[in-house]
Amino acid sequence: MTTMLNVRDLRAYYGQVQALHGLEFGLNEGSLTTLLGANGAGKTTTLRAICNMVRTTGSIEFEGAPLTGRSTENIVRLGIAHVPQGRGTFTTMTVEENLQLGSITRKDKAGIVSDIERMYDHFPVLKARHTQQAGTLSGGEQQMLAVARALMLRPRLMLLDEPSFGLAPLIVRDLFKILGKINREDKVTILVVEQNAQLALELADKAYVIETGRIVMSGNAAEIANNEDVRKSYLGY
Amino acid sequence: MELFTNQILAGIATGAIYACMALAVVMIYQAIDHLNFAQGEMATFSTFVAWQLIQWGVPYWGAFLITLAFSFVGGILIERVLFKPLAKAPILTNVAGFIALFAIINSCSGLIWDFTIKQFPTPFGSSPFLGSQLISTHQAGMIGVTLVLLILLFFFFRFTRIGLAMRAAASLPESARLVGINTSWMIALGWGMATAIGAIAGMLIAPVVFLEPNMMIGVLLYGFAAAVLGGLTSPFGAVIGGFLVGIFENLAGTYIPGVGNELKLPIALALIITVLVVKPAGLFGRPIVKRV
Numbered sequence: 001m002t003t004m005l006n007v008r009d010l011r012a013y014y015g016q017v018q019a020l021h022g023l024e025f026g027l028n029e030g031s032l033t034t035l036l037g038a039n040g041a042g043k044t045t046t047l048r049a050i051c052n053m054v055r056t057t058g059s060i061e062f063e064g065a066p067l068t069g070r071s072t073e074n075i076v077r078l079g080i081a082h083v084p085q086g087r088g089t090f091t092t093m094t095v096e097e098n099l100q101l102g103s104i105t106r107k108d109k110a111g112i113v114s115d116i117e118r119m120y121d122h123f124p125v126l127k128a129r130h131t132q133q134a135g136t137l138s139g140g141e142q143q144m145l146a147v148a149r150a151l152m153l154r155p156r157l158m159l160l161d162e163p164s165f166g167l168a169p170l171i172v173r174d175l176f177k178i179l180g181k182i183n184r185e186d187k188v189t190i191l192v193v194e195q196n197a198q199l200a201l202e203l204a205d206k207a208y209v210i211e212t213g214r215i216v217m218s219g220n221a222a223e224i225a226n227n228e229d230v231r232k233s234y235l236g237y
Numbered sequence: 238m239e240l241f242t243n244q245i246l247a248g249i250a251t252g253a254i255y256a257c258m259a260l261a262v263v264m265i266y267q268a269i270d271h272l273n274f275a276q277g278e279m280a281t282f283s284t285f286v287a288w289q290l291i292q293w294g295v296p297y298w299g300a301f302l303i304t305l306a307f308s309f310v311g312g313i314l315i316e317r318v319l320f321k322p323l324a325k326a327p328i329l330t331n332v333a334g335f336i337a338l339f340a341i342i343n344s345c346s347g348l349i350w351d352f353t354i355k356q357f358p359t360p361f362g363s364s365p366f367l368g369s370q371l372i373s374t375h376q377a378g379m380i381g382v383t384l385v386l387l388i389l390l391f392f393f394f395r396f397t398r399i400g401l402a403m404r405a406a407a408s409l410p411e412s413a414r415l416v417g418i419n420t421s422w423m424i425a426l427g428w429g430m431a432t433a434i435g436a437i438a439g440m441l442i443a444p445v446v447f448l449e450p451n452m453m454i455g456v457l458l459y460g461f462a463a464a465v466l467g468g469l470t471s472p473f474g475a476v477i478g479g480f481l482v483g484i485f486e487n488l489a490g491t492y493i494p495g496v497g498n499e500l501k502l503p504i505a506l507a508l509i510i511t512v513l514v515v516k517p518a519g520l521f522g523r524p525i526v527k528r529v
């Protein structure tokens with residue numbers, strides 16, 4: 001299996017404050033990896049660092065090419081879709097316009113049209129509301145819209161920042177089912193940051209645990225799920 | 238009654254100009270969160286360029302189009318050279334930048350074309366429109382050109398991909414970057430378009446107020462009043478605000494004793510202050526909430 005994303009000695013800074021202290025990890029092509037950790041451990045910062053939305057040192061390589069020094073929009077254009085915390089919905093625009101924005105860098109008109117239909121198949125609720133302002137959707141619907149918007153890029157890698165945040169448990173299960181399907185059927189490599197460790201570990205095949213800006217544990221999701229320390233610290237049972 | 242109708246129509250005609258200026262101001266405000274104090278001077282400079290082209294024998298509509306292209310490129314250049322480096326600077330630094338731009342362009346207009354007033358031609362003529370004494374053909378032309386412009390802009394922003402990208406970049410820059418939009422260039426494009434819109438306003442109002450380097454100062458003030466009235470966050474509101482301010486200005490000048498022509502400008506200022514006190518978001522704007 002080839003490594004798609006390779007992160008070495010990653011340090012990130014917010015002004016004077018250092019948030020990541022030499023992070024090292026890799027993502028295999030086609031894998032579904034989860035990054036676990038408590039509040040403030042640096043999960044969001046890690047995703048932001050990959051997309052160059054925070055000041056960093058160290059190296060990040062995507063399919064062999066360094067990402068450092070590239071602007072956020074150029075990184076996205078390489079096929080890295082980022083679903084940010086808070087979803088980043090364009091609330092004053094319609095659902096369909098949000099989807100079109102997801103594919104704004106693509107030139108294949110026919111492909112875009114058929115992809116929008118595909119998203120409506122994945123998420124029927126979006127089809128029912130396609131002319132509605134995105135801001136009027138419920139939290140769960142907005143999260144689905146955010147995932148669908150990211151998929152409109154036809155990404156090679158998708159980064160998701162706490163997709164379960166603020167959603168009812170049932171909706172979270174649906175969403176994670178769809179993520180698994182996207183990973184298997186569309187061959188999209190996925191890195192998902194989660195506080196809901198139990199669910200994330202059920203879904204993922206690989207997991208990293210991050211603590212105050214360092215990776216403290218890594219392994220197969222099943223191993224991590226059975227690890228006594230992790231269970232105590234993050235799963236709460 | 239005829240006087241009243243006449244004033245309303247004349248108000249709509251000048252209101253069209255205010256609408257253009259307000260729209261230009263709002264477009265830049267949406268993109269960079271600052272008011273462009275130099276919008277009027279930029280429009281004046283563009284109008285001088287058109288005047289010069291016409292002096293050199295270029296036909297009116299040719300000069301009109303060349304001026305639009307010149308203004309579009311000029312607006313982009315101003316953004317790239319002056320305001321892109323200031324993007325992360327404090328508000329006051331930006332304000333200083335706008336004042337500097339105002340002074341520079343105003344002086345350049347004076348230096349190149351001096352301060353004597355010039356006649357600017359109208360392609361519409363100034364005979365009564367359709368034989369009616371209510372409105373002149375030039376006033377009708379002002380309204381017509383503005384309406385065509387507004388319709389084109391509406392279609393551009395509603396139905397083209399680049400229009401969609403510009404709206405996205407203005408409403409949520411970070412999300413826009415995350416779908417791969419080069420927000421920095423969208424801002425530059427916004428400057429180019431706003432400058433071209435300002436140029437149209439300048440060229441349309443010049444035959445009425447005569448061309449000189451300070452021509453647009455009063456007009457921009459009404460433009461600001463229109464933008465504030467309609468809501469600085471709403472391009473649609475800015476346009477409506479422009480027409481309302483135009484009508485209001487004319488009616489107040491005619492019917493409120495003592496206002497006349499001399500006190501028309503303070504009316505714009507009074508309007509700005511009243512709106513900011515009573516309804517800061519304007520008629521169509523979203524209330525601006527900032528986390529501190």
